[in-house]
Amino acid sequence: MSSVRIHRPKYALATMLRKPGGTTVAEAVERAETNLESLQEAGWVQLDEGLAAMDKVFARYGDRFDGDLVAEHYGLAVRLIGLPSLCGLDALENAAHSLCDLLDRLSTTGRWDRDGVQVHIQALRLLRNLPAGADAVAEPVLDGLRKVRERHAIQSSN
Amino acid sequence: MALEPTSRGRFNLEKATILMLDGNGMGMDILVQIVTGLGAKSLHRCLTVEEAKDVVKRNTIDLIIADALSPAGEGYEFVSWLRTDGGEPNAFVPVVVTAAHTPVSMVQKARDCGAHYIVKKPLTPVVMLERILWIARESRPFIECDAYVGPDRRHKNEGPPNGVPRRRDDLPPEVGDAQEPNLSQDQVDGLFSTRKVSL
Numbered sequence: 001m002s003s004v005r006i007h008r009p010k011y012a013l014a015t016m017l018r019k020p021g022g023t024t025v026a027e028a029v030e031r032a033e034t035n036l037e038s039l040q041e042a043g044w045v046q047l048d049e050g051l052a053a054m055d056k057v058f059a060r061y062g063d064r065f066d067g068d069l070v071a072e073h074y075g076l077a078v079r080l081i082g083l084p085s086l087c088g089l090d091a092l093e094n095a096a097h098s099l100c101d102l103l104d105r106l107s108t109t110g111r112w113d114r115d116g117v118q119v120h121i122q123a124l125r126l127l128r129n130l131p132a133g134a135d136a137v138a139e140p141v142l143d144g145l146r147k148v149r150e151r152h153a154i155q156s157s158n
Numbered sequence: 159m160a161l162e163p164t165s166r167g168r169f170n171l172e173k174a175t176i177l178m179l180d181g182n183g184m185g186m187d188i189l190v191q192i193v194t195g196l197g198a199k200s201l202h203r204c205l206t207v208e209e210a211k212d213v214v215k216r217n218t219i220d221l222i223i224a225d226a227l228s229p230a231g232e233g234y235e236f237v238s239w240l241r242t243d244g245g246e247p248n249a250f251v252p253v254v255v256t257a258a259h260t261p262v263s264m265v266q267k268a269r270d271c272g273a274h275y276i277v278k279k280p281l282t283p284v285v286m287l288e289r290i291l292w293i294a295r296e297s298r299p300f301i302e303c304d305a306y307v308g309p310d311r312r313h314k315n316e317g318p319p320n321g322v323p324r325r326r327d328d329l330p331p332e333v334g335d336a337q338e339p340n341l342s343q344d345q346v347d348g349l350f351s352t353r354k355v356s357l
Contacts, residue, residue: 005302006310009250013174013220014294022170023197025287029163032195032283039187046184074261075228079182081258085280086188093280100259108262 036086043086050080051124058121065112073117074103084127091138092127095120098145105152116148161288169291171197175217178203179210179224179233180256185279189223189256192283196290207236214240214248221290224273226257231264233257234271241272241307249307250300252293256281272308274298 023031057073077099084092099120106113123141130137176198180186186203193201202217204210210224222240226233237253244251255273268276275289298309341349 003303006299007302008297009247009300011220011250011252011294011297012218012247013252013290014297016173016220017169017171017291017294019170019173022168022172025161025165025167025169026163028169028196028287029283032192035191035195036188036283039184039191042184042187078258082185082188082280085282097259104259104261 040087043083047080047083047087047089047128050076050083051128054080054121054124058117061114061117063112063114065106065110067107067110070103070107074100074107077103088132089127089130091130091135091142092124094142095123095127095145098142098149099124101149101154102152105149105154109152111152113148113152116151119148120145161284161291163284169197169287171290172199174198174220175200176202177210177213177217177219177222177224179205179207179222179227179236181205181225181227185225185256188281192281192286193223195283196287207232210236211239214244219248219251221293222251222253223286224253224255226255226260226264226268226276231267231271234264234267234273237271237273237308252290254286254289254293269311270306270308272306274309 054073054076057069057076060069077096080096081093081100084090084096099117102113102116102120106117123145126141127138171193176193178186178189178193178201180189183205186205190201190203202210202213202219204213207227210222213219222237224233224236227236233255237255240251240253241249243249253273255268255271255276256279257268257276258279260268260276260278274293277285277289301308301310
């Protein structure tokens with residue numbers, strides 16, 4: 001049997017965090033959130049570029065499973081994660097996660113579901129253009145995506 | 159317990175040296191805005207694993223926040239390298255891995271890379287701060303063996319997993335009625351006050 005060494009390293013970080021001065025949690029969180037607002041404009045641009053790139057990938061899909069194209073699409077979908085939240089679009093964030101889940105599952109099983117992917121692409125477009133606070137519209141859209149995931153027995157973490 | 163965003167509790171990240179690894183420019187920008195907002199001043203920004211390795215070799219780091227990077231999980235491999243070849247003290251440094259999405263094929267790699275926490279994107283300031291404070295506070299044991307190097311992965315006691323029956327000697331989950339009166343405040347205070355004892 002191989003040997004196991006168990007020890008408790010001392011983290012310099014723990015000592016630093018307790019040093020006098022610093023800031024309160026409330027101040028720090030507020031400052032960080034204000035900082036993030038400065039990225040929103042760039043976030044919108046990248047979001048729209050990402051959606052446009054995914055439209056182009058979708059246009060290249062055929063009727064049969066194409067592993068390389070699904071992988072390319074997955075890469076684009078993953079890069080979208082985080083941008084919708086930055087822009088205050090939580091429903092779109094949820095839909096982007098759903099698309100990642102679906103593409104990962106398709107890639108793993110080799111099964112093709114063009115309709116399921118198309119529903120996601122359309123949902124992303126719809127949710128991108130929803131006015132703030134339109135949760136009543138977003139909810140049935142997200143419910144539809146959940147049903148697509150259920151068809152593939154995907155247990156999303158969302 | 160979740161960190162309350164309106165807490166007046168104080169902390170100090172000003173002296174911490176933080177390495178951040180993210181190949182996506184916007185991902186890096188988001189991370190920088192969060193950690194500078196939390197008060198960090200000494201940052202190493204790395205866009206590639208090679209840059210991050212170079213920084214680790216030349217500097218003492220207090221915290222690493224590394225993205226999983228590509229779907230192939232290069233970020234996880236960086237953390238594995240850090241644990242085995244990063245050299246002391248950096249090999250033991252707290253690591254938070256961020257991931258936009260973890261493909262099914264990467265779950266085991268993510269679990270076994272040796273990170274303290276894996277935080278799912280989108281990142282928020284309060285979640286990042288919460289994880290940083292948890293790592294510093296919990297001081298998890300560090301395990302070094304052939305198959306794994308990193309903080310103990312068994313750090314939560316969440317009871318038996320779903321579908322696994324309780325052990326014969328486990329206490330029942332139901333809590334019955336109290337059999338004795340509650341302690342008075344004086345009795346509770348007495349449990350915490352320092353007493354002089356003669357040995």
